[in-house]
Amino acid sequence: MKTILAIDDDHWVLETLRDALTTHGYEVLTTVSADEATCILGEQRVDLVLLDLNMPGKNGFELYRLFQSRQPVPVLFVSGCSRSFSPHSDGFESLWTNEFAQGMTDILYKPFSLATLYEKVEGLIGDSGVVPHESTH
Amino acid sequence: MEIAGSCRMNRLTDLEINCSVRKILVRHWLDLGRISLRTTSGVTYLSGELARLPKVENPLTSSTVTEIINRIRRISGIRRVQVDFRNWIECGDVWKQRSQKPTDFQAEAAKEKAQSVYDLTESQTPKPSDP
DSSP, X not given: OOEXXXXXXXXXXXXXXXXXXXXXXXXXXXXXXXXXHHHHHHHSOOSEEEEESBOSSSBHHHHHHHHHHHSOOOEEXXXXXXXXXXXXXXXXXXXXXXXXXXXXXXXXXXXXXXHHHHHHHHHXXXXXXXXXXXXXX | OOOSSOOOSXXXXXXXXXXXXXXXXXXXXXXXXXXXXXXXXTEEEEEEOOOBOTTOSSOOOHHHHHHHHHHHHTSTTOOEEEEEESSEEEETTEEEEOSSOOOOHHHHHHHHHHHOSXXXXXTXXXXXXXX
């Protein structure tokens, strides 16, 4: 089973992501803490990280750079602010030309539809290999 | 999973093709969040909006779009590329910006929100002022 780690400071968003992706057969781990996310990635295999850009204490870009320096993993940034992905943002240009340039990172802007979420996830790691059961939502 | 590391140069899987396409998009400073990409059995589908990241100075030109699409078409393992951008259209061998006003991304996002099952709008999203 493919494992996705979702990191967001909003519990409701995490719950929603977990419900949506579990329905499609992925195992979803969630955390609101950048430190806990780092521990999880150090301890177990994760196929994809869903990463909120604005985390308290640690910027999503910093966390992304840290993850990629340890063990490169596909990342889907989930953000409500497209302007953050700009060469004018601190340190972004180097991230873009190095880490993003590996082709294993994508961006999903909020608000988004579930169809877009599934497409971005499947575009990075493929489907779960499990036939989805019907959502009750 | 096969895609960790780098994309191989021989015949690529669908996921590796996606990886190669994203590499090309990133090289041209294109906003990945506005582009929809998927590959099925070697057929790559691109849709959404082809636009630079915010505050990138050089605007996209017809020749740049042609170069991008041609590079994608040359990726090993791609059987076909199907493109349906809102803001660019292929006329013969030339890519042209659609004559309509460029899509307002925020308006498009709001429309998508209205159609989505889950509303994941961040709490700081400005609300329309009361009359």
